[in-house]
Amino acid sequence: MSYEVTIEPTGDVIEVDEGQTILDAALRQGVWLPFACGHGTCATCKVQVLEGEADIGNASPFALMDVERDEGKVLACCAMPQSDLVIEADIDVDPDFAGYPVVDFVGTLTEVRDLSPTIKGFWFELDRELEFQAGQYVNLRIPGVEGSRAFSIANKPSDSRTLELHVRKVPGGAGTTWLHEQLQVGQTLEISGPYGQFFVRKSDEQDAIFIAGGSGLSSPQSMILDLLEEGDRRQLYLFQGARNLAELYNRELFEGLERNYPNFHYIPALNDPLPEDHWQGFTGFVHEAAMARFDNRFSGHKAYLCGPPPMIDAAITALMQGRLFERDIHMERFFTAADGSEESTRSALFKRI
Amino acid sequence: MAANKLNLKDKYRLLTRDLDWEFSYQERKKAFPFEEFEGIKITDWSKWEDPFRLTMDAYWKYQAEKEKKLYAIFDAFAQNNSQLNVTDPRYINAIKLFLTAVSPLEYQAFQGFAHTGRQFGGVGARVACQMQSIDELRHVQTQIHAMSHYNKFFDGFQDWSHMHDRVWYLSVPKSFFDDARSAGPFEYLVAISFSFEYVLTNLLFVPFMSGAAYNGDMATVTFGFSAQSDEARHMTLGLEVIKFLLEQHEDNVPLVQKWIDKWFWRGAQLLSIVGMMMDYMLPNKVMSWKEAWGVYFEEAGGALFKDLARYGIRMPKYVEQVQTEHMSHQLWWTMYTHGHATGFHTWIPTDEEMDWLSEKYPETFDKYYRPRWELAKQMEAEGNRFYTKALPQLCTTCQIPMLFTEVDDPTQLSFRDTVYHGERYHFCSDGCRDIFHEEPEKYVQSWLPVHQIFQGNCGGPGVEQVLSEYYGMNLGADNLDIKGSPDEQRWNRWKGVA
Ligand code: FES
Ligand SMILES: [Fe+2]
Ligand SMILES: [Fe+2]
Ligand SMILES: [Zn+2]
Numbered sequence: 001m002s003y004e005v006t007i008e009p010t011g012d013v014i015e016v017d018e019g020q021t022i023l024d025a026a027l028r029q030g031v032w033l034p035f036a037c038g039h040g041t042c043a044t045c046k047v048q049v050l051e052g053e054a055d056i057g058n059a060s061p062f063a064l065m066d067v068e069r070d071e072g073k074v075l076a077c078c079a080m081p082q083s084d085l086v087i088e089a090d091i092d093v094d095p096d097f098a099g100y101p102v103v104d105f106v107g108t109l110t111e112v113r114d115l116s117p118t119i120k121g122f123w124f125e126l127d128r129e130l131e132f133q134a135g136q137y138v139n140l141r142i143p144g145v146e147g148s149r150a151f152s153i154a155n156k157p158s159d160s161r162t163l164e165l166h167v168r169k170v171p172g173g174a175g176t177t178w179l180h181e182q183l184q185v186g187q188t189l190e191i192s193g194p195y196g197q198f199f200v201r202k203s204d205e206q207d208a209i210f211i212a213g214g215s216g217l218s219s220p221q222s223m224i225l226d227l228l229e230e231g232d233r234r235q236l237y238l239f240q241g242a243r244n245l246a247e248l249y250n251r252e253l254f255e256g257l258e259r260n261y262p263n264f265h266y267i268p269a270l271n272d273p274l275p276e277d278h279w280q281g282f283t284g285f286v287h288e289a290a291m292a293r294f295d296n297r298f299s300g301h302k303a304y305l306c307g308p309p310p311m312i313d314a315a316i317t318a319l320m321q322g323r324l325f326e327r328d329i330h331m332e333r334f335f336t337a338a339d340g341s342e343e344s345t346r347s348a349l350f351k352r353i
Numbered sequence: 354m355a356a357n358k359l360n361l362k363d364k365y366r367l368l369t370r371d372l373d374w375e376f377s378y379q380e381r382k383k384a385f386p387f388e389e390f391e392g393i394k395i396t397d398w399s400k401w402e403d404p405f406r407l408t409m410d411a412y413w414k415y416q417a418e419k420e421k422k423l424y425a426i427f428d429a430f431a432q433n434n435s436q437l438n439v440t441d442p443r444y445i446n447a448i449k450l451f452l453t454a455v456s457p458l459e460y461q462a463f464q465g466f467a468h469t470g471r472q473f474g475g476v477g478a479r480v481a482c483q484m485q486s487i488d489e490l491r492h493v494q495t496q497i498h499a500m501s502h503y504n505k506f507f508d509g510f511q512d513w514s515h516m517h518d519r520v521w522y523l524s525v526p527k528s529f530f531d532d533a534r535s536a537g538p539f540e541y542l543v544a545i546s547f548s549f550e551y552v553l554t555n556l557l558f559v560p561f562m563s564g565a566a567y568n569g570d571m572a573t574v575t576f577g578f579s580a581q582s583d584e585a586r587h588m589t590l591g592l593e594v595i596k597f598l599l600e601q602h603e604d605n606v607p608l609v610q611k612w613i614d615k616w617f618w619r620g621a622q623l624l625s626i627v628g629m630m631m632d633y634m635l636p637n638k639v640m641s642w643k644e645a646w647g648v649y650f651e652e653a654g655g656a657l658f659k660d661l662a663r664y665g666i667r668m669p670k671y672v673e674q675v676q677t678e679h680m681s682h683q684l685w686w687t688m689y690t691h692g693h694a695t696g697f698h699t700w701i702p703t704d705e706e707m708d709w710l711s712e713k714y715p716e717t718f719d720k721y722y723r724p725r726w727e728l729a730k731q732m733e734a735e736g737n738r739f740y741t742k743a744l745p746q747l748c749t750t751c752q753i754p755m756l757f758t759e760v761d762d763p764t765q766l767s768f769r770d771t772v773y774h775g776e777r778y779h780f781c782s783d784g785c786r787d788i789f790h791e792e793p794e795k796y797v798q799s800w801l802p803v804h805q806i807f808q809g810n811c812g813g814p815g816v817e818q819v820l821s822e823y824y825g826m827n828l829g830a831d832n833l834d835i836k837g838s839p840d841e842q843r844w845n846r847w848k849g850v851a
Contacts, residue, residue: 036584036585036588036589037555037581037584037585037588041578041581041582041584042581042582042584042585042588043582043585044405044585044589060578060581060582061422061578062419062422062423062578062579062581062582063578063581063582065415065418065419065422067418090406092362316663317662317663320663320664321663321664321665323600323603325596325600347653347656347657347659347660348588348589348592349592349595349596349657349660349661350660353660353663
């Protein structure tokens with residue numbers, strides 16, 4: 001049994017299990033809410049319930065006073081939903097967030113192709129236009145798999161009737177295995193979206209660094225295609241990480257863009273090239289490629305990271321040590337069943353990292 | 354979609370942006386003379402992100418509400434004679450120690466934030482410090498009120514503020530804050546807001562509040578909760594300070610690291626007092642000091658320092674030297690053996706308590722500490738309750754008597770010393786010695802109570818006169834063993850025990 005909690009003003013939606021606190025669910029699902037003590041005594045996590053019922057749990061009478069209880073305030077760190085909820089939290093809406101509404105679609109598979117030995121590309125035709133910001137993701141309902149699975153959109157927003165997804169087959173992952181092995185051209189899937197806070201902060205004029213690992217290329221691909229199509233003149237750097245040459249997919253696409261757009265720079269990195277790859281490019285992890293290219297000085301840029309958690313982690317450390325900080329780092333972590341659950345104790349130092 | 358509604362951040366900015374002012378006939382630098390002298394580089398105050406968004410009118414409204422609730426509970430506590438509901442009179446000694454050692458620090462925090470807030474060129478930091486300053490004043494007042502009730506029934510509460518400034522073991526907490534307040538404004542915030550409030554405060558408040566609850570002291574539980582509800586603002590201020598300094602300039606990183614190293618070590622040594630309360634002074638125990646350290650420092654602090662590593666900040670330097678296996682035992686033993694000179698009662702742990710300690714400290718209690726207590730028990734049975742005749746030697750930095758042992762040998766007392774301008778100074782640990790080396794001119798001025806007694810600055814000539822005339826203790830009532838004390842006799846009378 002679980003409840004759906006919508007968090008305003010961003011509109012993020014999280015699933016909260018019976019007996020789970022709103023804060024715990026939010027942090028585990030990558031949605032940041034303000035918090036400090038984590039156990040109902042400090043009131044940092046106070047939120048307003050707009051719709052629905054919640055059990056206030058173990059809130060201290062000094063952290064949540066009677067008048068506030070009457071007004072429908074709760075402490076997210078100890079409140080547990082008793083129904084679906086809409087809450088309002090003290091979080092900021094990014095000025096670049098367009099807030100396109102989430103819509104349900106039916107997608108018909110028109111093409112599937114191997115992009116690399118482990119990643120397939122899927123192209124769907126949608127039954128209606130999908131308005132989204134480059135970098136956002138959709139949820140797919142996969143037959144026989146409980147819940148839904150999230151995948152970033154790889155095409156640019158102007159191609160609004162198609163949907164391009166890059167899917168890595170996760171060992172033991174029921175959803176990705178089904179997509180790789182069962183889904184046939186002509187079949188339809190239920191899709192909803194767009195979701196997420198990963199998009200280009202276009203109002204910020206600094207040059208942009210994109211760091212992508214594995215199938216995490218999808219979002220940066222969409223973002224870069226979108227920016228170039230709009231004639232954006234800032235410098236754009238794409239660092240693409242892969243294990244070996246066969247895993248480095250869509251290389252021709254970006255080499256082509258680099259030839260045509262003087263402000264676009266493509267830097268692929270292989271961390272474990274095979275002898276037969278005869279690799280001449282950067283050998284090492286993708287964050288190391290970025291460190292080498294920028295000589296460990298990243299300030300004055302915006303960075304967009306997309307890929308598996310260890311890659312994101314290493315990239316954040318590299319960027320911060322190169323003096324680029326949280327306000328200029330944006331990311332989408334690709335969690336899979338293989339990553340296990342996120343560690344439970346986290347500090348309140350960072351909001352989104 | 355509420356995206357276009359004015360969010361709290363914008364509302365707050367509109368309400369507070371005019372709190373700063375331009376300097377038309379003075380140089381801005383002269384208005385904030387301390388901002389640069391520590392070597393911290395601030396390039397852009399506008400990058401300061403308000404750690405919380407609270408306007409003064411909302412602040413007063415909330416605080417008034419809290420006060421109303423708190424004092425209603427105090428009144429009920431007094432009317433119902435709830436002092437009789439605590440587990441046993443030994444418990445009261447933990448709060449005597451709290452009132453003389455910790456509550457005055459709330460007052461020092463009030464003074465410190467008022468002074469420090471004045472020194473920042475950025476208006477956000479100034480407002481945050483101002484609010485915290487008022488909070489801390491409220492904390493000390495609520496604590497005095499809570500304890501004033503106990504003062505009617507028990508010894509040792511009468512002159513806590515006077516004692517805080519003079520008594521030998523109380524110079525430990527006092528010097529901690531004196532050190533912070535006499536530092537520059539950024540060091541003060543790293544010391545108090547970050548190292549103490551953010552990293553270590555849960556070790557003080559959580560066990561202490563649960564300790565009070567486990568022992569039937571609802572007045573203390575209530576002021577604890579009331580203070581905790583302000584604490585989040587203090588903690589988030591600590592976090593914002595650290596992020597701000599580390600992001601403003603890379604040259605700030607080594608300075609911040611040095612301060613974290615120093616204040617973590619000073620804080621850990623100071624908290625040995627809380628460790629002793631938890632392991633020995635609470636009749637109903639919450640968790641051992643070692644367990645509390647594991648949960649509140651190792652787990653929570655581990656996650657924090659993992660995140661800070663991204664800025665190039667590492668774990669505090671002396672973290673491996675914190676001896677959670679030993680410190681509470683060694684400190685209580687020192688208090689017990691100096692029990693004629695303490696403003697609270699001391700005692701030998703009961704047999705059940707010793708079994709609890711063996712269970713919580715399986716590697717160390719039976720091996721090193723139980724034999725001492727067995728000996729003390731035997732001496733007491735023979736009518737020779739042991740009190741040492743000597744005055745302890747104090748560490749020049751933390752002012753704790755040199756009672757802790759070497760990290761690798763719990764049978765060897767840890768002594769460090771150094772010679773500065775022809776004088777020899779003594780320290781309890783590498784950490785304290787290194788802190789001295791960083792700023793010797795500061796610490797040569799330490800007011801060390803035992804030195805002061807020997808120099809004749811605390812009355813005398815005998816220890817008895819120092820205790821009664823200079824410290825203001827009621828000898829025979831405030832000090833000595835709980836057994837046979839007036840506190841115990843009254844308690845037994847109230848409870849109808851023979
Ligand atoms: S985080 Fe402190 S009350 Fe919720
Ligand atoms: Fe306080
Ligand atoms: Fe505080
Ligand atoms: Zn010391």
